Amino acid sequence: MMRALVTAGLALQLVLLGSTACGESTRPDGGKGVLGKGTPAPDFEGRDVNDKPVRLSTRSSKLALVYFYPKDETPGCTKQACALRDSFKKFQDAGITIFGVSRDSEESHRAFRKAHSLPFPLVADESGAVQSAYGVPSRMPGIAARVSFLIDGQGKIAHVWPDVDPVLNAGEVLEAAKVL
Numbered sequence: 001m002m003r004a005l006v007t008a009g010l011a012l013q014l015v016l017l018g019s020t021a022c023g024e025s026t027r028p029d030g031g032k033g034v035l036g037k038g039t040p041a042p043d044f045e046g047r048d049v050n051d052k053p054v055r056l057s058t059r060s061s062k063l064a065l066v067y068f069y070p071k072d073e074t075p076g077c078t079k080q081a082c083a084l085r086d087s088f089k090k091f092q093d094a095g096i097t098i099f100g101v102s103r104d105s106e107e108s109h110r111a112f113r114k115a116h117s118l119p120f121p122l123v124a125d126e127s128g129a130v131q132s133a134y135g136v137p138s139r140m141p142g143i144a145a146r147v148s149f150l151i152d153g154q155g156k157i158a159h160v161w162p163d164v165d166p167v168l169n170a171g172e173v174l175e176a177a178k179v180l
Helices: 002-021 075-086 088-093 106-115 129-134 169-177
Strands: 045-047 053-055 063-068 096-102 122-124 138-140 147-151 157-161
Touching (some): 045 106, 063 075, 063 129, 063 169, 088 096, 088 169, 106 122, 147 169, 157 169
Antiparallel strands (some): 045 053, 147 157
């Protein structure tokens, strides 16, 4: 009997996670799911390598990559951040500012940035407000799914990657930016 209840409980959790992962949550603008192409990108603030505030709306580049990731120092997130770091010069040459967003604290981001020499801003979205504004689903409570957005020079979403491969995403974004 107990085993059946545990199995039923796990099944319910998977259903709930599945519906969240499919973008069923409601955004602050009343829409559902991940923001789509052509939608204005919600503004936010992160911290750069010098611990200075950087806003999406005041970036000097023509394009921006806003990538949501689950957690600092986890294998996939570290691979993705390091792939972006390793391609950073290409991003600069293409006029793309990179913003990494997770639910981790500013302190966690500082340590993550330092440990891996990350040259781009990280956004501490502890409340989940930025995640919610972009319609990024949660993989588990308090853990964002891995989703990337390419923002154009007018502040609109030009491309969305709803299910990111952490190793390939840097190249995918650079390729998509070539046509903008």
